[in-house]
Amino acid sequence: MDTRPDSGHVLSADRPGRFGPYGGRYVPEALIAALDELDREYTAARQDPAFTAELDHLLTTYTGRPTPVTEAARFGAEAAGGARVLLKREDLNHTGSHKINNVLGQALLTKRIGKPRVIAETGAGQHGVATATAAALMGLECVIYMGEEDTRRQALNVARMRLLGATVVPVTTGSRTLKDAINEALRDWVTNVETTNYVFGTVAGPHPFPTLVRDLQRVIGVEARQQVLDLTGRLPDAVAACVGGGSNAIGIFHAFVDDADVALYGFEAGGDGVATGRHAATITAGSPGVLHGARSYLLQDEMGQTIESHSISAGLDYPGVGPEHAWLKDTGRATYEPVDDADAMEAFRLLCRTEGIIPAIESSHALAGARRLGERLGPDATILVNLSGRGDKDVDTAAKWFGLMSESGEVQA
Amino acid sequence: MTTSVAFEKARAEGRAALVGYLPAGYPSVDGSIAALRAMIDAGVDIVEVGLPYSDPLIDGPVIQTAVDAALRAGTTTTDVLRVVEAVAATGAPAVVMSYWNPLDRYGAQAFARDLAAAGGSGVITPDLTPDADDSWIPAAREHGLDTVFLVAPSSTDERIAMTTAACRGFVYATSVMGVTGTREQVGDAAAGLVGRTRATTDLPVAVGLGVSNATQAAEIAAFADGVVVGSAFVRRLLDAADPAAGVASVAELAADLAGGVRKR
Numbered sequence: 096m097d098t099r100p101d102s103g104h105v106l107s108a109d110r111p112g113r114f115g116p117y118g119g120r121y122v123p124e125a126l127i128a129a130l131d132e133l134d135r136e137y138t139a140a141r142q143d144p145a146f147t148a149e150l151d152h153l154l155t156t157y158t159g160r161p162t163p164v165t166e167a168a169r170f171g172a173e174a175a176g177g178a179r180v181l182l183k184r185e186d187l188n189h190t191g192s193h194k195i196n197n198v199l200g201q202a203l204l205t206k207r208i209g210k211p212r213v214i215a216e217t218g219a220g221q222h223g224v225a226t227a228t229a230a231a232l233m234g235l236e237c238v239i240y241m242g243e244e245d246t247r248r249q250a251l252n253v254a255r256m257r258l259l260g261a262t263v264v265p266v267t268t269g270s271r272t273l274k275d276a277i278n279e280a281l282r283d284w285v286t287n288v289e290t291t292n293y294v295f296g297t298v299a300g301p302h303p304f305p306t307l308v309r310d311l312q313r314v315i316g317v318e319a320r321q322q323v324l325d326l327t328g329r330l331p332d333a334v335a336a337c338v339g340g341g342s343n344a345i346g347i348f349h350a351f352v353d354d355a356d357v358a359l360y361g362f363e364a365g366g367d368g369v370a371t372g373r374h375a376a377t378i379t380a381g382s383p384g385v386l387h388g389a390r391s392y393l394l395q396d397e398m399g400q401t402i403e404s405h406s407i408s409a410g411l412d413y414p415g416v417g418p419e420h421a422w423l424k425d426t427g428r429a430t431y432e433p434v435d436d437a438d439a440m441e442a443f444r445l446l447c448r449t450e451g452i453i454p455a456i457e458s459s460h461a462l463a464g465a466r467r468l469g470e471r472l473g474p475d476a477t478i479l480v481n482l483s484g485r486g487d488k489d490v491d492t493a494a495k496w497f498g499l500m501s502e503s504g505e506v507q508a
Numbered sequence: 509m510t511t512s513v514a515f516e517k518a519r520a521e522g523r524a525a526l527v528g529y530l531p532a533g534y535p536s537v538d539g540s541i542a543a544l545r546a547m548i549d550a551g552v553d554i555v556e557v558g559l560p561y562s563d564p565l566i567d568g569p570v571i572q573t574a575v576d577a578a579l580r581a582g583t584t585t586t587d588v589l590r591v592v593e594a595v596a597a598t599g600a601p602a603v604v605m606s607y608w609n610p611l612d613r614y615g616a617q618a619f620a621r622d623l624a625a626a627g628g629s630g631v632i633t634p635d636l637t638p639d640a641d642d643s644w645i646p647a648a649r650e651h652g653l654d655t656v657f658l659v660a661p662s663s664t665d666e667r668i669a670m671t672t673a674a675c676r677g678f679v680y681a682t683s684v685m686g687v688t689g690t691r692e693q694v695g696d697a698a699a700g701l702v703g704r705t706r707a708t709t710d711l712p713v714a715v716g717l718g719v720s721n722a723t724q725a726a727e728i729a730a731f732a733d734g735v736v737v738g739s740a741f742v743r744r745l746l747d748a749a750d751p752a753a754g755v756a757s758v759a760e761l762a763a764d765l766a767g768g769v770r771k772r
């Protein structure tokens with residue numbers, strides 16, 4: 096684990112867990128003791144050489160880190176305005192996405208605290224699969240909350256979690272997606288907090304989660320920054336990542352925050368198009384408020400009721416976003432733009448055809464953003480893209496999108 | 509009447525105060541007014557008017573069902589204030605129970621002003637602890653509203669002291685770790701928590717979560733200043749064949765519980 100201190104201008108010193116006006120802890124009193132315990136244990140663990148050594152060992156021998164940086168030469172030439180496109184291959188992690196980086200750290204923390212049970216929410220299922228994996232590895236009981244709509248979209252991941260020994264609870268309240276899965280997980284946690292640790296999947300939620308998850312995902316950018324330097328002799332002009340809750344984006348951004356010449360771009364899910372209202376572009380189209388324990392941007396109506404999000408990508412289908420992203424947006428350090436479903440799927444197709452890599456639909460939003468940046472910045476530019484996950488779980492959705500398979504799942508002649 | 513006067517009155521009668529919750533807007537805005545008024549007529553001392561919210565993370569399925577329906581029917585924050593006004597007009601204190609984001613969105617100052625103008629006594633904030641945000645307490649103080657924060661079995665003594673110092677009107681002690689909903693057992697944790705809370709404050713301490721019948725109410729009334737009942741009332745409305753039957757059923761439960769808090 097990278098234990099360098101936080102970048103000074105990002106975390107505000109006067110109030111723990113605040114990023115400018117964002118972040119904080121808006122939770123029932125019943126959860127405060129558990130959040131304090133997690134914060135305390137994490138602070139101790141990150142300074143404990145035995146803990147960091149165990150995590151580093153797992154990241155190397157179990158996950159397969161460091162993940163490589165792959166030059167996507169054909170994609171850059173044919174699909175991104177001739178720009179030099181470099182892919183940080185988080186898709187090559189064990190379990191297929193960056194989520195495992197965070198989960199191994201939090202599962203080790205759970206053992207350190209001495210709780211026998213973990214719970215987690217999941218959207219696309221990647222965080223659920225990663226949590227179920229770590230729970231199996233460390234002998235923890237595991238319950239995953241997943242919106243019923245998402246269990247349908249990501250049926251393969253539901254099966255994976257169950258194979259790994261986890262209990263998957265389909266959530267039937269509200270929009271039946273990630274937002275409601277988090278509500279149910281929080282309800283479980285407030286009830287079972289004595290025996291249970293909540294392994295939160297993204298850089299949202301109450302303090303310490305945005306900081307804890309960010310620190311555990313920082314490894315992506317720390318590796319990638321050096322790899323790009325080694326490969327090209329200089330820093331990239333731009334870094335692109337998709338943003339739902341924002342963990343893979345913070346993970347790759349953070350090591351570059353102090354590199355003023357490196358532009359940081361977060362690509363949100365534009366769904367059917369921001370103008371249609373059916374999207375998950377929280378920073379682009381939302382406003383500041385409180386959801387799931389933290390102040391940040393969210394999609395809400397004039398009464399402060401959360402508005403349901405929409406995206407072809409279950410992992411980005413969330414009406415909130417991590418508070419550090421809200422602050423990076425307000426300070427102008429990072430730029431956030433929407434990518435709609437059609438553009439994401441076109442980038443998905445192009446990466447398959449030009450590089451032989453099937454990306455996750457989530458990550459395809461970053462690839463679509465990189466295409467846009469390539470057109471803007473031109474052939475001299477180097478763009479680092481966080482390929483946060485692989486697309487095996489999305490083959491069904493993609494096959495239907497491209498007409499390779501009927502809605503009922505029959506392969507077209 | 510203020511909440512303090514209502515607690516004093518109950519204390520003078522040698523009993524605990526009965527606090528009843530229903531969300532505004534279920535089964536309709538007028539329907540919730542009728543049910544809350546019936547509750548008061550049948551012996552509830554203080555009412556909690558719930559402000560429906562899309563993500564009620566410490567509410568169980570019963571309250572979730574009712575607030576979802578209230579939101580689908582288009583209940584607004586302005587409707588909630590109308591319910592408070594209609595209920596407070598009976599003379600019984602009415603406090604709003606609300607998650608933080610709808611109040612934040614309305615504006616802490618504006619909400620405090622409009623709630624006070626509607627005759628509301630204060631606000632219970634289940635997901636806002638006193639140290640979470642700087643805007644609510646000054647706004648509530650300026651408009652003379654009760655700030656009712658929660659203490660939980662997991663709270664440290666230090667946090668209980670910090671919380672009760674920020675409370676006005678009364679303190680809300682959650683009897684068990686968990687979400688709202690009726691329970692067979694309301695837990696031994698409650699008595700211990702009330703004792704730890706009393707050690708830090710002279711404010712009345714009301715106990716909520718899980719209470720559904722007169723026996724449980726009497727059990728809690730033996731050691732607390734107030735007994736809060738929510739889901740059991742909401743359940744009466746959900747199960748009713750029509751709104752009038754729901755109001756009658758709520759009144760019946762209120763009378764039963766009012767007997768309970770007098771049996772300590």
